[in-house]
Every structure is written in C-alpha cells, then in structure tokens.
Amino acid sequence: MSNTLVYSFLLWIFFGFQHSFLARPYFKSIIEKLFGNIFVQHFYPIIYFISQCIIFLLIYDLIRNLGPNVIFFTIPEYLEIFIYIFNKIAHLFLILTVFHFDIGKFTGFTQFLAFFFKKKENKILVETLNKSYFYKYIRHPMYLGIILVYLSSTTIYTDIFFVNAFCILAYIEIGTYFEEKTLLMRFSSEYEQYQTLTKKYIPFIR
C-alpha cells in the first residue's frame, strides 16, 4: 500500500474519531461537569458546529491534495455531461436533505440565541422524530446525498478516489450505527417502528 493511501486512510480515521467523539453523550457529560449545563445547552452546539466546519476543511483539503499512484479509468469525454448533470442533481438533493432539519438547531445558532432570549428556552428542548419528505422513505438521505455527490465529483478514478470512497462509506456506516443507537434511546419504540418501516439509504434496499 502506497504512502498517500495510508495518509488518506489515517486522516479519515482522525476526522471520524474526533467528529464522533465530540458529539457523544459521554463527552458532553464531561463538558457539562467542567463548564455546567448552560454551557452544554447553549454554547457547545455552535462551538461543535464551527469547529467541525474548520477541521473538515483542513483535513479534506489535505486529502484531496494527496497525489494518486494509479489512474484506473477515465470516463470518456462524451459521457461527462451526464456525470455533470447527475452531480448537480446530487448537490440539489443534498441541499434539500439539509432543509429537513431545523438548520438553526443543527448549527447551534438557535441554542446560542436562546441564551440571550430566555423565553424561547423551553421551545428548543422539545425534540421530535423527523419522518417527513425524504425521511418517509429512507432514514439517512443526507448520507446518501454525500455519497452521490462524492461519486459524481470526478471523471478520473484513481486509487486515492477509491480509498476515500471506502473511508466515507465506512464512516457513514459506523456513524449511522451510533446515531441510530442514540435515536433509539431518545425515541424508543417510535424509532424502532420507524426503522422497520423505512430503508437505511436507498428506498426498497435494506
């Protein structure tokens, strides 16, 4: 295995580990002991979001600049337009999946503002299971969007591309395992029922 492939693999492991660890209830309980419940509720989510935007850019910028060793195949020029259109549709799909969330809560902005405008505090603590639109058919449409965008982002398929694809898939699979575990704890039988009625990434395929 060449050096660049190992570096790519290690960088993904580093990103995945810190991304998951910092979001785990265990780590949040440590932060709560150190800085208190108010900090965890109102400030930690936005700090986590901003830090992940920076760390992902740092890591991914390094990964995409790793030199490939082998080009396995290249899509012929006359087919590029189809991959291009597919890539743009995948982009739009990914953007639409983001709109399924309350983006304010997702980024921590709502929780941050709630600290200064206390009246809204009770409202942000209520959590409901998202089962609308894409989530009616699959449990992780955002991850499907990420996979589709990545797969259609190039027409030159190198060894680094496949290592990255493998790492993204592995991370998503591990991530969903822990995410679903947390959701099962939070929503218990409601989520269990939702799991049995919907597919994971692709409609009709478990």
Next chain:
Amino acid sequence: MLKKITIILFFSLVFIIPLILQYIHVGVFFSGNEYSVNADINNLADIKEYFFEKSLKNLNLLTNPFIYFFFAALIVQKFCSWINNL
C-alpha cells in the same frame, strides 16, 4: 399557491441559479479532476509543508464554504417559514 411559488423562487435564486451561472461561465467542470491531476502531496514532508504553508488559511471562518452554505441555508429556511406563516 403564491406562497409556494415565492418559496420555490427564493430557493432557486440562492441554490439553483448559481449552478446555472457556474455552468454558463465555466462549462462542464469537475472539482475532483483538478485534484486528480494537480495533487502534489506525496510524503510526510509534503504534508507538513502543505499544512504550514497552505492549510492554515482554512482556519479563516470568513472564507469557510461550509459556514457560508449553512448561513445561506439558515436564512432561506427562516425566510420560507416566515412566508409560510404569513
């Protein structure tokens, strides 16, 4: 109906029209191809050099594309829910 049209138009203005403009200006372009051809990190020394010379610019929040994206998405979502509640 008018609300739905306004929401679709606003969403298109922020997320679809830039894609069309990019196609008009640059044509069929794959960001992944750029890196497949020009990527120049081959060993640990290159990683260190790249990190200290180029990567540190990524610490700037004002040029972070993810922050921009989520900020734009947040504004669009707030605007859409405001239109919906009118």
